[in-house]
Amino acid sequence: MTSTPTGPTIGVFDSGFGGLTVLRALLPLVPGARYLYLGDTARLPYGSKSRQTIARYAISSASFLTGQGADRIVIACNTATALALDDLRGAVSIPVIGVIEPGAQAAASSPSAHHVIVLATEATVQSRAYTRALNALGLKATEKACPLLVPLVEEGWTSHPVTAEVLRIYLSEALVAAPDATTLLLGCTHYPLLLRPLIERTVAELHQPLTIIDSASATAKAVAASIPASPGLTTQPTCKFFATDSIEKFQRLGAHFLGHPLEKVHLLDLGG
Numbered sequence: 368m369t370s371t372p373t374g375p376t377i378g379v380f381d382s383g384f385g386g387l388t389v390l391r392a393l394l395p396l397v398p399g400a401r402y403l404y405l406g407d408t409a410r411l412p413y414g415s416k417s418r419q420t421i422a423r424y425a426i427s428s429a430s431f432l433t434g435q436g437a438d439r440i441v442i443a444c445n446t447a448t449a450l451a452l453d454d455l456r457g458a459v460s461i462p463v464i465g466v467i468e469p470g471a472q473a474a475a476s477s478p479s480a481h482h483v484i485v486l487a488t489e490a491t492v493q494s495r496a497y498t499r500a501l502n503a504l505g506l507k508a509t510e511k512a513c514p515l516l517v518p519l520v521e522e523g524w525t526s527h528p529v530t531a532e533v534l535r536i537y538l539s540e541a542l543v544a545a546p547d548a549t550t551l552l553l554g555c556t557h558y559p560l561l562l563r564p565l566i567e568r569t570v571a572e573l574h575q576p577l578t579i580i581d582s583a584s585a586t587a588k589a590v591a592a593s594i595p596a597s598p599g600l601t602t603q604p605t606c607k608f609f610a611t612d613s614i615e616k617f618q619r620l621g622a623h624f625l626g627h628p629l630e631k632v633h634l635l636d637l638g639g
């Protein structure tokens with residue numbers, strides 16, 4: 368009797384909805400997988416918290432997904448990757464992939480990359496994880512904390528004039544610090560997709576030709592490359608969603624990030 372081949376079970380987590388941009392990029396690349404997505408919305412934002420707290424949150428999220436059968440973990444959050452990747456790799460016994468290394472690699476392979484501006488949360492910038500990763504690839508880095516962007520995206524103000532002005536200020540300040548910048552790396556999973564059109568418009572208005580890179584699609588490619596091809600697998604992915612706060616809000620906002628409705632979301636209590 369031949370057994371049906373089973374695909375990988377990929378556990379993906381973020382502090383909230385942003386990581387759905389990674390999941391969205393993954394679905395067509397690894398279609399035979401079973402996906403478990405956890406949005407730790409009750410404890411969002413991670414970006415303004417300490418390293419110890421972020422590591423504790425990340426370990427509890429990843430441990431939950433491992434308990435649900437995940438055989439690999441994708442940290443679909445720049446902040447959790449920057450502050451907790453090593454702690455997480457020490458805490459779980461399955462492969463863990465974060466977003467920073469793939470994002471830095473993608474920036475390095477962009478045309479004429481030399482000096483990269485990274486837009487990210489306060490905690491990611493303070494960790495200097497992107498600067499280390501980009502310097503190791505021979506690139507200059509200027510990191511810019513953008514603490515107002517996540518709340519504006521959460522509010523749904525992705526093309527609002529207030530968001531446009533906030534972005535213009537952040538980018539202008541970053542360009543003063545990095546006038547020779549060639550590349551703009553979106554170092555937060557809240558920024559690709561929903562904010563990208565506004566970011567592109569703002570970059571054009573500032574007359575600085577920057578190549579825009581997002582770590583979400585680069586990470587999806589890295590995850591796909593780490594999974595051996597399994598001929599005979601079903602090509603229909605399955606997704607199970609968990610959130611630690613309002614199911615209704617997760618379904619409503621999550622549908623924008625994912626690009627299609629989320630049928631069922633399970634409410635989860637991971638503590639404080």
Ligand code: DGL
Pocket residue numbers: 381382383385386411412413414415443444445446447488491517554555556557
């Ligand atoms: N998704 C997080 C990231 O990529 C940002 C949101 C938060 O601050 O929790 O950094």
